[in-house]
Amino acid sequence: MNELGKDRPSMDMEKLVSLCKRRGFIFQASEIYGGINGFWDYGPLGTELKKNIKDAWWQDMVRNPPPGPDGEEISMVGLDSAIIQNPKVWQASGHATGFQDPMVDCKTEGCKGRFRADQIASNQCPLKPSKCPGEFEKCQITEARAFNLMFETYVGAVKDDAASAWLRPETAQGIFTNFKNVVDSSRVRPPFGIAQIGKAFRNEINPRNYTFRSREFEQMEIEFFCHPDESMKWYQYWRNLRLSWYTKLGIQSEKLRPREQGEKELAHYSKACTDIEYLFPFSDEPQELEGVAHRGAFDLTQHMQHSGKDLQYFDEESWAKFDKTGIKGDKKAEAEAKAKFRYVPHVIEPSAGAGRFTLAVLCEAYSEDKMPDEKGNLQERVVMKFHPRLAPIKAAILPLVNKEGMPELAARLYRELKEEWNVRFDDGGAIGRRYRRQDEVGTPFCFTIDGQSLQDQTVTIRHRDDGKQERLPMSQVAATLRQALRPG
RNA sequence: GCGGGUGUAGCUCAGUGGUAGAGCGCCACGUUGCCAACGUGGCUGUCGUGGGUUCGAGCCCCAUCACCCGCUCCA
Numbered sequence: 001m002n003e004l005g006k007d008r009p010s011m012d013m014e015k016l017v018s019l020c021k022r023r024g025f026i027f028q029a030s031e032i033y034g035g036i037n038g039f040w041d042y043g044p045l046g047t048e049l050k051k052n053i054k055d056a057w058w059q060d061m062v063r064n065p066p067p068g069p070d071g072e073e074i075s076m077v078g079l080d081s082a083i084i085q086n087p088k089v090w091q092a093s094g095h096a097t098g099f100q101d102p103m104v105d106c107k108t109e110g111c112k113g114r115f116r117a118d119q120i121a122s123n124q125c126p127l128k129p130s131k132c133p134g135e136f137e138k139c140q141i142t143e144a145r146a147f148n149l150m151f152e153t154y155v156g157a158v159k160d161d162a163a164s165a166w167l168r169p170e171t172a173q174g175i176f177t178n179f180k181n182v183v184d185s186s187r188v189r190p191p192f193g194i195a196q197i198g199k200a201f202r203n204e205i206n207p208r209n210y211t212f213r214s215r216e217f218e219q220m221e222i223e224f225f226c227h228p229d230e231s232m233k234w235y236q237y238w239r240n241l242r243l244s245w246y247t248k249l250g251i252q253s254e255k256l257r258p259r260e261q262g263e264k265e266l267a268h269y270s271k272a273c274t275d276i277e278y279l280f281p282f283s284d285e286p287q288e289l290e291g292v293a294h295r296g297a298f299d300l301t302q303h304m305q306h307s308g309k310d311l312q313y314f315d316e317e318s319w320a321k322f323d324k325t326g327i328k329g330d331k332k333a334e335a336e337a338k339a340k341f342r343y344v345p346h347v348i349e350p351s352a353g354a355g356r357f358t359l360a361v362l363c364e365a366y367s368e369d370k371m372p373d374e375k376g377n378l379q380e381r382v383v384m385k386f387h388p389r390l391a392p393i394k395a396a397i398l399p400l401v402n403k404e405g406m407p408e409l410a411a412r413l414y415r416e417l418k419e420e421w422n423v424r425f426d427d428g429g430a431i432g433r434r435y436r437r438q439d440e441v442g443t444p445f446c447f448t449i450d451g452q453s454l455q456d457q458t459v460t461i462r463h464r465d466d467g468k469q470e471r472l473p474m475s476q477v478a479a480t481l482r483q484a485l486r487p488g
Numbered sequence: 489g490c491g492g493g494u495g496u497a498g499c500u501c502a503g504u505g506g507u508a509g510a511g512c513g514c515c516a517c518g519u520u521g522c523c524a525a526c527g528u529g530g531c532u533g534u535c536g537u538g539g540g541u542u543c544g545a546g547c548c549c550c551a552u553c554a555c556c557c558g559c560u561c562c563a
Contacts, residue, residue, distance in 0.1 A: 014556085022499050022513085028554075034536055035554045095563075149563070169563085205489070205561055213562075267563080288562095371523060379524065401520050428515095432523035439523095451521065460522080467523065 012281045016366050017210060019382065023441050025049065025362065026211060038207030038215035040355075045441055048392035048422055050218070050358045053249075054197050056389055057220045057352070059487050060245060062195045069237050075192035076222075077182060081174025083199060084155065084165050092306035093173050093299070095150060096166075151201045151215075167201040172349060174198075175223045176299045179311055190313055190345050191226035191234060197354065209282045211359050218354035225313070225345035228297070231271070235294045238350045239274050242292055246276065246357075250387035251364050255279040257286045269298035276352075278360045289360055290352035297344040304344070315341040361390055365442055371467055374432065384442030385465055388484050393443040394421040395481060398434050400450040402427050410449040413459070413474060421481065439464055444484065447477055 020026040024043035028035040042050055058078070065074040090096040151167040154160075168174065175194045182194055197220045207213050226234045239258065247253050261273040273293040277286030300311045319341045327333045365386045370378040388394065397414040399406035407427055414425040424443070426434050431448065438446055446462040452471075453459050459477065460469045472480060 017555095018499060031554090033553090037554070202563090208556095210555095282556095373523065374525070381524080398522095400522065403520085406521095430520065430523085430525055432525080434524095435522080436524045448522070462522080469522075 040211045045392040052390045069233050079196045092302045149202045169202050171196045171198045171219045171221045193222045193224035195222045220352045222350045224348040228346045231346035234348045238348050239292045242350045293349045295347040300344050312342045383439040386442040388444040391442050395445040396424045396438045398448045406449045
């Protein structure tokens with residue numbers, strides 16, 4: 001167990017899973033039919049939570065990213081590409097070949113091992129005195145079988161090989177294939193980024209750990225295109241920005257770890273990669289939430305080769321400023337000079353898992369504490385301490401009791417607030433019970449209408465984390481909420 | 489993929505071959521005066537699924553699916 005794992009409460013996951021089911025955050029997919037391994041459905045509150053996460057990402061990364069390394073405005077645009085693409089896309093990206101490993105199984109009693117066919121020689125057979133799988137006389141090695149992690153499907157009515165296609169295993173390639181379209185249509189020029197949120201699919205051999213490794217998942221990806229000379233600067237920028245985004249939204253920095261990949265771990269084309277990892281309760285080691293990768297010119301170069309299309313960027317701005325007096329009508333000299341302003345952009349790829357971050361937010365938010373009951377005795381409380389921006393329900397509007405016009409006044413406030421936010425009206429049961437209900441789904445604020453409200457048009461605002469209350473004029477409730485929910 | 493464990497109400501679980509239960513929750517009515525109050529009434533089950541054994545199966549057997557733990561895997 002590493003430093004991060006010390007003194008970790010051994011089990012919160014079962015309680016969290018149970019709460020997620022009970023309160024409608026996450027359900028097993030096709031549950032009434034016994035479920036299906038590796039797939040999960042998000043319930044009413046989970047849908048709100050994940051949507052808030054995606055919206056926060058879009059707002060903070062695409063609509064209003066912070067200034068760049070030199071204080072400049074960052075240019076970002078969005079994209080929503082198809083899940084099914086021409087299969088050649090996956091040939092070019094390497095997924096069609098590199099994404100599948102031929103595996104062999106050993107049927108021998110006491111072994112039952114599974115090995116990569118190309119690594120048999122370097123593997124140790126579990127049965128002594130054998131050295132590597134297949135060498136022991138009892139080894140019963142099966143034929144090599146391909147385990148392609150891409151889901152295959154068919155396009156059109158006829159189910160033949162020519163019609164076969166794959167569900168995308170990542171959203172990134174849709175960005176690369178549209179690089180030229182975006183440049184030609186959107187008046188962007190490097191450095192700039194294209195962002196996309198969408199589903200991706202991987203036929204994982206062994207889904208595990210609740211929603212963490214799912215076969216269908218949602219990615220929030222940016223491909224940031226820049227000049228090769230500036231790529232490391234941008235890599236640092238995105239690495240730092242992405243890390244700070246998680247802490248800004250309430251993840252404790254002690255549970256986050258930026259892990260720089262070593263040279264051996266890096267893909268052959270990658271110059272640098274940092275995994276941003278979170279210490280989930282189900283693991284001793286932090287697990288990946290996001291990878292920020294410096295992919296060099298690999299992807300665009302691959303698509304240039306496979307498609308035959310020129311995806312280089314020509315820097316017209318610099319060319320216009322270039323002193324052309326030495327060229328003067330010499331076509332050949334001009335072409336040579338121009339070549340210096342033509343390049344394949346390098347790519348920085350911050351690739352985050354929306355579902356993984358949703359799970360991290362749920363784990364991080366789950367807490368148990370004690371609140372005094374009406375007699376002053378401390379009672380156990382379960383509270384989801386979501387950041388207000390991410391909370392599925394922003395506020396509850398509660399009449400203290402159901403008489404003397406309190407419900408009517410509360411309903412009026414409710415109708416005003418729901419024009420802007422997901423808020424709830426609740427008049428069921430005692431006030432303490434209603435507070436606890438909201439605590440358990442992480443509602444940051446409760447506005448309570450009491451007898452005094454009827455006299456002077458004030459309400460109490462009750463804060464989720466400490467239960468403290470203040471009075472404020474009803475006319476200031478919306479402004480107060482807006483302030484608490486603003487980005488940044 | 490291998491080994492082990494688990495599967496009963498929305499949740500947590502009891503139920504060792506003979507009439508499916510408890511707590512919490514949820515709903516209705518009454519009550520209510522700031523932190524899981526109370527009273528009355530009510531709701532909820534293909535006992536994961538499919539076979540088998542048996543006069544009779546939630547319970548025994550087989551298969552299968554799902555979840556958990558440990559390996560394996562994680563481009």
